[in-house]
Amino acid sequence: MADLTTTFIGITSPNPFWLASAPPTDKEVNVRRAFEAGWGGVVWKTLGAEGPPVVNVNGPRYGAIWGADRRLLGLNNIELITDRPLEVNLREIKSVKRDWPDRALVISLMVPCDEQSWKDILHRIEDTGADGVELNFGCPHGMSERGMGSAVGQVPEYIEMVTAWVKQHSRMPCIVKLTPNIADIRKPAEAARRGGADAVSLINTINSITSVNLDSFSPEPSIDGKGAHGGYCGPAVKPIALSMVSEIARHPATRGLPISGIGGVTTWRDAAEFMALGAGNVQVCTAAMTYGFKVVQEMISGLSQYMDEKGMTATADLVGRAVPNVTDWNQLNLNYVTKAQIDQDLCIKCGRCYAACEDTSHQAIWMKEGRVFEVNDAECVACNLCLDICPVENCITMRPLAKGETDPRTGKVVGDYANWTTHPNNPMAQAAE
Numbered sequence: 365m366a367d368l369t370t371t372f373i374g375i376t377s378p379n380p381f382w383l384a385s386a387p388p389t390d391k392e393v394n395v396r397r398a399f400e401a402g403w404g405g406v407v408w409k410t411l412g413a414e415g416p417p418v419v420n421v422n423g424p425r426y427g428a429i430w431g432a433d434r435r436l437l438g439l440n441n442i443e444l445i446t447d448r449p450l451e452v453n454l455r456e457i458k459s460v461k462r463d464w465p466d467r468a469l470v471i472s473l474m475v476p477c478d479e480q481s482w483k484d485i486l487h488r489i490e491d492t493g494a495d496g497v498e499l500n501f502g503c504p505h506g507m508s509e510r511g512m513g514s515a516v517g518q519v520p521e522y523i524e525m526v527t528a529w530v531k532q533h534s535r536m537p538c539i540v541k542l543t544p545n546i547a548d549i550r551k552p553a554e555a556a557r558r559g560g561a562d563a564v565s566l567i568n569t570i571n572s573i574t575s576v577n578l579d580s581f582s583p584e585p586s587i588d589g590k591g592a593h594g595g596y597c598g599p600a601v602k603p604i605a606l607s608m609v610s611e612i613a614r615h616p617a618t619r620g621l622p623i624s625g626i627g628g629v630t631t632w633r634d635a636a637e638f639m640a641l642g643a644g645n646v647q648v649c650t651a652a653m654t655y656g657f658k659v660v661q662e663m664i665s666g667l668s669q670y671m672d673e674k675g676m677t678a679t680a681d682l683v684g685r686a687v688p689n690v691t692d693w694n695q696l697n698l699n700y701v702t703k704a705q706i707d708q709d710l711c712i713k714c715g716r717c718y719a720a721c722e723d724t725s726h727q728a729i730w731m732k733e734g735r736v737f738e739v740n741d742a743e744c745v746a747c748n749l750c751l752d753i754c755p756v757e758n759c760i761t762m763r764p765l766a767k768g769e770t771d772p773r774t775g776k777v778v779g780d781y782a783n784w785t786t787h788p789n790n791p792m793a794q795a796a797e
């Protein structure tokens with residue numbers, strides 16, 4: 365059986381599934397129950413500076429987007445960092461770590477952007493026994509207006525400066541948690557590395573308004589008729605997170621920097637995808653908030669079975685496996701030609717593929733007598749739209765044309781790999797000749 369033990373920046377945990385810094389990790393009673401359920405580690409809910417704790421709203425703090433089956437797809441929150449006293453959190457962290465030495469316990473931190481504040485908090489957490497710190501440069505609401513969270517994460521110079529303070533004043537491994545609310549995720553990751561970060565974690569939540577009440581005209585969640593943008597997470601954000609993780613994994617200036625993957629991880633498969641794109645482990649929040657702590661048991665057994673099937677004995681065998689296959693558009697093989705094909709035995713004759721292709725793609729699906737739908741290879745550009753909107757799984761598949769076959773649409777014979785950089789229509793390629 366595959367060994368899921370993971371060592372991430374020197375922190376060992378029995379599996380790569382950590383709970384992200386959020387409500388599931390905000391107190392001892394929760395974290396103990398999470399460890400009992402099998403979580404490999406936790407990042408404790410973000411601690412702030414000594415003094416009166418932050419104050420949360422007393423009305424609703426979440427908004428949501430659901431699928432047609434009412435499954436939660438996206439969650440929006442306007443919660444701040446921990447609103448429990450610092451010394452209570454520190455006492456609890458110490459007690460949990462003492463009883464669960466084999467689990468990873470990382471403390472998330474967010475204090476004002478001055479060296480003394482960071483020095484003070486690092487000093488306070490020193491004797492908790494925690495395995496590391498995560499710098500929360502990601503929260504996009506509330507704290508950012510006070511010059512913390514994403515206000516730091518959006519300025520690479522600040523990231524580098526604060527990370528360097530943390531490395532100077534602490535011996536703990538340091539993870540820098542990045543905000544996705546930025547144009548180019550590689551810049552903050554580079555800054556974290558320059559500052560001496562041991563790893564980056566991403567993503568924190570995405571600026572969002574989930575809906576507007578059309579009676580009261582208040583954004584949701586509504587606090588006495590007003591709403592503020594919140595942070596979006598859950599399954600809906602996974603594609604954004606995967607792309608950002610892969611960018612950091614393949615960028616020359618950040619390649620090799622350990623990554624903790626976060627954003628919509630709900631199943632073992634999500635976790636495996638993050639890991640294949642370069643994440644050494646994953647962190648989870650919304651899935652635990654939706655399904656409870658025991659969801660980790662499915663993740664553990666699923667990942668373990670997958671690794672066994674693939675002959676992988678350790679998580680390191682999986683990490684980064686897909687990175688070499690992430691490339692730029694101009695490197696894609698323009699001689700890779702496919703055609704949609706419909707399995708008539710599976711087709712339920714709903715006609716969606718016909719409507720989609722006829723109205724918005726390439727008029728490549730015939731509707732024949734008796735509502736028989738067939739693809740016209742001479743028009744099909746292989747866009748995939750019919751496959752994506754067909755309600756029956758595997759009813760439409762894409763058939764690659766073999767080398768030497770003629771594409772009935774273009775009349776050209778399928779040849780060897782060739783990309784845009786050498787294509788005759790590329791003015792840059794012509795200029796280079």
Ligand SMILES: Cc1cc2nc3c(=O)[nH]c(=O)nc-3n(C[C@H](O)[C@H](O)[C@H](O)COP(=O)(O)O)c2cc1C
Nearest residue numbers: 384385386410441567568597598627628648649650
């Ligand atoms: C209610 C709530 C509170 C959160 N609080 C924090 C926090 O205090 N510190 C932090 O770094 N991230 C916080 N997050 C962000 C999560 O740690 C995580 O980055 C994000 O939810 C994406 O993961 P997910 O899609 O698995 O939920 C919070 C998320 C939620 C939903």
Ligand code: SF4
Nearest residue numbers: 721744745747748750
């Ligand atoms: S792949 Fe695109 S072009 Fe081809 S049949 Fe489907 S929708 Fe039409």
Ligand code: SF4
Nearest residue numbers: 711712714715717754
């Ligand atoms: S969308 Fe799928 S099921 Fe519906 S007609 Fe097309 S092939 Fe058949």
